[in-house]
Amino acid sequence: MDKRYQVFISSTFVDLVDERREVMQALLEMDCMPAGMELFPAANEDQWTLIKGVIEQSDYYLVVLGGRYGSMTEEGISYTEKEYDYAVELGIPVMGFVIAAPDAIPVGKTDKNEAAAKKLDEFGAKVQTRMTKAWRDGPDLAGKVALGLTHLIKKHPRPGWVRGDQAMSPETRVKIAELEATIAKLEKKEIETSTVTAAQIDDSFAHGQEQVELALVHKGYSYANGSMEELGDLTYTWDEIIEVLGPFMIDEAPEPMLRQTFDSHMLSDIQNDPDNWTNDMSHESASITDKSWGSIIVQLRALRLIINGTKKRTVSDKAVYWKLTQAGDNYLVALRAVPSAVRTNE
Template identity: 30%
Template sequence: MTDKRYQVFISATFSDLREERAVITQTLPALHCLPTALEQHNQSLGTMVAIRRQIDESDYYLLLLGSRYGSLMPSGVSYTHMEYVYAATKQKPMLILMHENPDSRPAEFQEKTPEGRLKFGDFRKLLQRERESILYWRDARDLEMLLQQFTPELIRKHPTSGWVRVGKQGADKTLDLQKENESLRKRVLELEQEREKWLKGNALSSENLAKGEDPFEVQYKCRAYAGGNCQDIYAKSRLSWNELLVSFGPHLLQPQPEDIILSKINERLQSGALQEVQREYPKTHAVVDIQVTALCFNTIKMQFLSLGLLQKVSKPGDQRIWWQLTAPGERYLANVLNVRRITSRPAS
């Protein structure tokens, strides 16, 4: 008989829900669930990379909502809100636990500003509109009872693979699969090297390629918020090739997985996304989940590859795609980033 466990990502504000979070983390293990969460947010867009990875790896998502909207991302949307949006887009089975009467909670647990209270109210309305089943709680005891009743029901209605402890037979099969996988990985690497060699031998002259301060129109998808409404839209940002290189280049002095390039480009797009979206949707007050389109991302990678500034590298035992600046790429980036000395003229 297998001993299956399920990973549950817990999304909640921090200081106002300490007791309630403790109840959840103590109750779930008895229900064959492993609670996980990012306890502290460091107020950076890079935090979302870690959050998304944890949500991706989790079987279920649990949102605990008290009386606070939570700490804000640079876009103006809270991390808790963004975690919910991402889990919903990934279609994670979820439990929504919402306080029955948030205004009745102590003053220190309330939002301090009118803007915070407005965003919290809009978030509650959004959840009530998008979710058919919301569980309401008043105290920690309610939470324990709701979890004991509805967690098994969630698992039954939405079965997932979970985590299983395997015996010796399973371990032997895993070892065989690992050997087969390693053999296939080596063959893929050989083919990649052949492809790179062919591309270098048939590369266009860089004189004919856009580069430097030449502009490039980057298309991206995002979620735009206006009041309590949210919609997925496409937008465009006009950036130079130097601006794109500066966004991720400093992180590629050593080999990095492709996700790093993607996340850094998305961060660069985030800085101007609100103003760009407001040109077409003036009532938008926040823009989140910036994702450069696959076509644009592939174009950017191939352009820098063709310019000789970027190269693919292999990591033994790692199937991900890794990238690093070439030596000419490092010199070019250094030239772009160099701060020139200003020579003052003597007073006449």
């Protein structure tokens, strides 16, 4: 397969515009894909998040040092050094190119304060602990990059990038087809074996008129005491819980909506029981605790009454969806359907 490698070019920018152009041209002539700050698209992400993502996708990393240390991050190091450290941390093969005659660099392209110059020297020493080459000018740098990268590719092979139509060999396609056939057989077998119990609940778990105690937080505003919050619990039968939540799960329902529905049910019960709860609140709300809500979900799953929703949704929709199983649907109908008065009186 014809591979192409993405190569990240790291350096200060304003003082090395021409040199970066030479390096990019050299990489393009090698059928590589250069990646650098001048090629980054406009985005809403912060700068470092964007840079990290491009480095992570790159096969090789090149750093070019001239006469400037560069703009610094909040940590007090330059973006160039931070990029270098991140590439090393990820284990990406790196290669450095250090100016051969720093004293010959025009004053306008060097740091004007000693602190930055010292940091540049220290960064240069760090880079030279790995594979480095010295460069004199743009054309010389481009030639050194071509030779150095060729050596780096031979010594440290990387995955690279391939065209989509070349990504799989005929052998791989055959193997995938075989795996898909095996998966289809297993899915068919699973459907056949689960059909028998699909319409039956697992009554080995608490259900029906058995009770469960659910913890909640009751909030509101009292004219006498201001904002108030009280903890407590309410007791429900499993049948009542299914009666409240079940109708919303005939079709798939997002968990936040189900939880809000049950919160509203609990608030109604609190307002109908003034003896056990503060009764002079306005703007009231009730919220079931995470632990108690989790207990409901686990129990309904254990009873085989609900399963995760399977409909396709947008990438931005992160909610968990629940729906009734056939057993759950049958159970709900038996709970809530009204029998015929005529038949009853016959």
